[in-house]
Amino acid sequence: MLTTQAMMAPQPTQDAEENVYRVVERIYKQHYYTPPNRTKPVAMPLPDLSKVVDFEASHPNLFEIDLKENQHYIDSLQAYNRECSGLDLPPLEQWRVYGLKGYDGFMYIRRLIAPEQQYYWMERCIKDYPNPPNITNLKALYGDDAGTDLWLRRKEPDSMLNKLAWCTLGYQYDWTPRKYHKQQPVAFPPDIASLTTLVAHATGSGPYLPEAAIVNYYKKDGNMGGHLDNAEYEMKKPIVSISFGCDAIFLLGGETRAIEPIPLLLRSGDVMIMGGRSRYCYHGIARVMSDNTPEHIKHCEQEEYKDLCSYMKGRRLNINTRQVFERE
Ligand SMILES: O=C(O)CCC(=O)C(=O)O
Numbered sequence: 001m002l003t004t005q006a007m008m009a010p011q012p013t014q015d016a017e018e019n020v021y022r023v024v025e026r027i028y029k030q031h032y033y034t035p036p037n038r039t040k041p042v043a044m045p046l047p048d049l050s051k052v053v054d055f056e057a058s059h060p061n062l063f064e065i066d067l068k069e070n071q072h073y074i075d076s077l078q079a080y081n082r083e084c085s086g087l088d089l090p091p092l093e094q095w096r097v098y099g100l101k102g103y104d105g106f107m108y109i110r111r112l113i114a115p116e117q118q119y120y121w122m123e124r125c126i127k128d129y130p131n132p133p134n135i136t137n138l139k140a141l142y143g144d145d146a147g148t149d150l151w152l153r154r155k156e157p158d159s160m161l162n163k164l165a166w167c168t169l170g171y172q173y174d175w176t177p178r179k180y181h182k183q184q185p186v187a188f189p190p191d192i193a194s195l196t197t198l199v200a201h202a203t204g205s206g207p208y209l210p211e212a213a214i215v216n217y218y219k220k221d222g223n224m225g226g227h228l229d230n231a232e233y234e235m236k237k238p239i240v241s242i243s244f245g246c247d248a249i250f251l252l253g254g255e256t257r258a259i260e261p262i263p264l265l266l267r268s269g270d271v272m273i274m275g276g277r278s279r280y281c282y283h284g285i286a287r288v289m290s291d292n293t294p295e296h297i298k299h300c301e302q303e304e305y306k307d308l309c310s311y312m313k314g315r316r317l318n319i320n321t322r323q324v325f326e327r328e
């Protein structure tokens with residue numbers, strides 16, 4: 001997978017029929033144009049969003065999934081997780097889980113992470129995860145320590161916070177050969193491990209060992225090109241993907257770019273489980289909806305999170321985890 005446009009390998013030109021993924025991506029992407037009497041480009045108006053699947057509304061391709069069968073196991077796991085990292089998730093019977101027709105193994109949990117908890121995760125993403133020994137996109141450009149204390153140093157003239165695009169946790173993925181380094185991984189954050197293990201168990205994908213994660217930092221109107229995540233040796237285990245900040249239009253495509261992708265609206269606090277067929281499908285972020293900063297971020301009432309929330313206006317964060325190696 002590729003996180004910044006700068007890192008994207010040039011794509012061979014394909015006609016529209018072969019690359020319908022790209023065609024749909026262009027529809028939703030933020031475009032700019034420079035009117036004749038202006039010097040600065042202006043944003044084009046929003047495209048028609050009526051085809052975007054919104055998990056907050058009903059849609060013929062969505063169906064609700066009942067997880068109650070796993071209740072006993074999840075109760076104990078949840079108690080354990082709450083103790084070790086204070087994840088304050090709703091009880092399982094309140095989880096609203098959706099499946100998507102045609103994508104066996106794909107699940108979407110709506111509003112799993114309450115606004116209060118979202119502040120915690122956004123703070124971790126911005127203040128902690130980019131610090132060494134974790135690796136960020138800044139390392140290749142500015143050296144090993146470039147990701148250190150980005151938040152504390154945000155007001156310094158040479159602050160690099162705005163250039164942060166991704167950080168990798170656990171087993172380090174090397175973008176050039178597109179492989180994982182098998183050497184001793186960097187310690188995986190226990191809070192992300194608890195949350196994603198719990199989600200995987202609750203949705204029937206346990207045991208799950210999150211061994212690598214990517215945190216993506218999207219700027220205003222940002223996007224991520226369509227890609228496959230197929231570098232993991234274990235592909236039967238899902239990618240667990242969590243959204244924070246502005247809404248985004250995610251495209252879930254097929255096994256090739258010739259299959260038309262479905263646009264999905266991802267919202268802050270929602271969790272997506274890309275398992276089964278969807279684990280092998282092209283996907284990406286066509287657009288961050290920067291005008292839709294959620295209320296609890298736009299008008300944060302909590303003193304300690306006000307600065308963080310003001311930074312998050314127009315932005316989006318995503319944490320996604322992978323089990324890299326086959327076990328048992
Ligand atoms: O930001 C997202 O929701 C998608 C991220 C993604 O696909 C990736 O990092 O591989």
Ligand SMILES: [Fe+2]
Pocket residue numbers: 001227228229283
């Ligand atoms: Fe991906």
